Amino acid sequence: MIANLLFAAAGLTASSGTPPPNIIVFLVDDMGLMDTSLPFLTDSLGNPSPQPLNAYYHTPNMERMAKQGVRFSTFYAQSVSSPSRASLMTGQNATRHGTTNWINAETNNRNPYGPPEWNWQGVKSNTPTLPKMLQQAGYKTIHVGKAHFGCIGSEAEDPKNIGFDVNIAGSAIGHPGSYYGEDGYGNIRGQKKRAVPGLTAYHGTDTFLTDALTMEAIKEIDKVVAEKRPFYLNMSHYAVHGPFMADKRFMPRYADSGKPKVAQAYATLIEGMDKSLGDIMDHLEKAGIAENTLIIFLGDNGGDAPLGGPKDCASSAPLRGMKGAEYEGGMRVPFIVSWGKPDSHNKNQKSFPVAKNSVQTQLGTIMDIYPTILSVIGCKQPEGYVLDGFNLKKQIAGEYDKKHPEKFLMHFPHDHRGSYFTAYRDGDWKLIYYYHPETPNAPSCVLYNLKADPTESNDLAASLPEKTLEMKKAMTEQLTKEGALYPVDKDGRALKPVL
Numbered sequence: 001m002i003a004n005l006l007f008a009a010a011g012l013t014a015s016s017g018t019p020p021p022n023i024i025v026f027l028v029d030d031m032g033l034m035d036t037s038l039p040f041l042t043d044s045l046g047n048p049s050p051q052p053l054n055a056y057y058h059t060p061n062m063e064r065m066a067k068q069g070v071r072f073s074t075f076y077a078q079s080v081s082s083p084s085r086a087s088l089m090t091g092q093n094a095t096r097h098g099t100t101n102w103i104n105a106e107t108n109n110r111n112p113y114g115p116p117e118w119n120w121q122g123v124k125s126n127t128p129t130l131p132k133m134l135q136q137a138g139y140k141t142i143h144v145g146k147a148h149f150g151c152i153g154s155e156a157e158d159p160k161n162i163g164f165d166v167n168i169a170g171s172a173i174g175h176p177g178s179y180y181g182e183d184g185y186g187n188i189r190g191q192k193k194r195a196v197p198g199l200t201a202y203h204g205t206d207t208f209l210t211d212a213l214t215m216e217a218i219k220e221i222d223k224v225v226a227e228k229r230p231f232y233l234n235m236s237h238y239a240v241h242g243p244f245m246a247d248k249r250f251m252p253r254y255a256d257s258g259k260p261k262v263a264q265a266y267a268t269l270i271e272g273m274d275k276s277l278g279d280i281m282d283h284l285e286k287a288g289i290a291e292n293t294l295i296i297f298l299g300d301n302g303g304d305a306p307l308g309g310p311k312d313c314a315s316s317a318p319l320r321g322m323k324g325a326e327y328e329g330g331m332r333v334p335f336i337v338s339w340g341k342p343d344s345h346n347k348n349q350k351s352f353p354v355a356k357n358s359v360q361t362q363l364g365t366i367m368d369i370y371p372t373i374l375s376v377i378g379c380k381q382p383e384g385y386v387l388d389g390f391n392l393k394k395q396i397a398g399e400y401d402k403k404h405p406e407k408f409l410m411h412f413p414h415d416h417r418g419s420y421f422t423a424y425r426d427g428d429w430k431l432i433y434y435y436h437p438e439t440p441n442a443p444s445c446v447l448y449n450l451k452a453d454p455t456e457s458n459d460l461a462a463s464l465p466e467k468t469l470e471m472k473k474a475m476t477e478q479l480t481k482e483g484a485l486y487p488v489d490k491d492g493r494a495l496k497p498v499l
Contacts (some may be wrong), residue, residue, distance in 0.1 A: 001177070008225050018347040019415070020230040020377055022293040023134070025088070025369065027234065028273055029081065029146055029175075029241040030162035030323055033332045034316050035270050039060045040211070040334055041318070042073045046361045047382055048234040053317060055440045058253060058271050061278035062336065065297060069338020070396055076408045076425075077366040079299050079323065079330040079418065081174055084300040085123060085364055087150065089129045089162060091387040094411060095482035097123070101414040105152050105172040111415035113437035114490070122150025123162045128382040130370045131163030133231045135372015140224045142166040144217045157403050165233070168216045171197050175241040177289035178265045178268075178293075181207035196238065206373070208247050214276040218283050226359075237276065244306065247272040254416030262306045281340055287421075290340030292348055294376055296369060299333035310417035313455055320456045324417035326432050327456050331410055331423070335364065339395050352376050354396030363406050368392045373403050392459045413487040420487045422497070424475035429454070431471040433497055440489040445499045447471065472499055
């Protein structure tokens with residue numbers, strides 16, 4: 001009775017007799033667009049275009065999910081972890097929520113010339129986060145795995161403070177001390193400062209971390225099914241972040257690949273993650289809730305496969321770059337949406353249709369997930385709160401949405417693999433603007449046409465000065481609108497774009 005009142009208060013539109021849909025966000029750490037046997041890149045007609053790396057990886061459950069749903073060929077996240085996770089929780093771009101770098105758990109890692117006031121504390125407890133909105137709508141909200149929403153001592157260190165009813169293994173750490181149960185996931189051996197909290201029942205066993213998290217998630221699903229409540233599960237794997245520790249069950253598949261051992265270990269992490277996806281999909285069917293459970297699969301930033309440098313066309317080939325870089329390989333991620341079991345008779349599936357076995361080539365971003373999930377359950381957006389994301393309902397149904405801008409801005413005012421830059425895409429055009437803290441009078445930028453030059457190898461800035469200026473002006477306008485913080489020079493003065 002209480003749950004029904006909450007659903008009514010939230011303005012849910014699920015049809016009478018059909019319970020509100022369950023939501024699973026299956027988030028993979030450091031998984032790039034090419035780290036899968038499922039092709040995401042497309043040819044000129046919008047058809048999947050398999051690449052050599054697709055032949056190396058083995059992800060049959062991603063393929064299974066894509067056959068019963070829609071995958072996006074052009075989906076953007078931030079280029080490092082914490083900004084993406086904050087964007088997922090808030091529906092806002094990193095420029096607005098202020099977490100513009102990955103969060104070091106113990107110390108402020110703004111870097112030498114990063115903005116002094118950047119949001120190292122992470123997501124704030126007074127923010128109307130996605131899980132809070134779902135809580136208010138009567139959902140049980142469950143977080144399993146990596147959190148990395150804030151530093152040690154921050155409100156967001158514990159996911160329960162930002163809207164989750166249950167937190168399993170989530171804390172301020174960004175990667176596991178070990179993937180091995182024999183090591184206690186870092187509590188017994190390994191990087192003890194990055195030991196995964198909880199999971200003590202698996203310490204000393206041969207249970208790989210990805211499996212332990214999957215088993216815990218399945219237990220929570222069974223609990224909430226028994227409670228007869230809808231749920232939101234943030235299934236957030238530590239995989240495939242380093243340390244690249246091999247899941248020995250899958251090593252034989254890659255032994256003759258000719259790739260370095262560390263790259264083979266990375267591939268086993270990918271395959272273990274895919275097994276987790278399959279295990280959860282199988283359990284949804286076993287529990288009889290698959291047709292009423294929407295699954296959203298994505299990576300949190302560009303890939304980190306140890307196959308080349310951050311500016312090469314290697315680990316994300318044919319895209320350039322990798323995690324932390326300003327290029328497409330640093331910020332393009334896999335994104336798939338499907339119902340756990342397509343069923344034309346399910347009323348929730350009728351109200352939120354998902355195109356089957358299709359590829360959506362229109363751009364989407366991680367900020368779009370927040371308003372999209374609210375749309376799925378028929379919940380109104382919070383009043384007076386700014387969302388930078390857009391509802392993907394039409395695109396997920398296989399349509400083109402004229403209202404969704406073909407734009408993405410990623411602002412990284414810190415020092416990392418790519419340093420002190422803003423990347424701005426508008427249609428086929430992409431501008432990368434570089435700030436130079438030690439030589440502030442020498443700002444620079446590059447301009448690419450991604451349709452003609454998907455590898456970002458032909459800089460057109462000098463030959464197209466008018467287009468370059470147009471892009472810089474549009475970029476600067478959005479930075480200002482979203483309240484961007486800028487890197488500073490040696491004297492602490494903010495380095496804003498020079499037109």
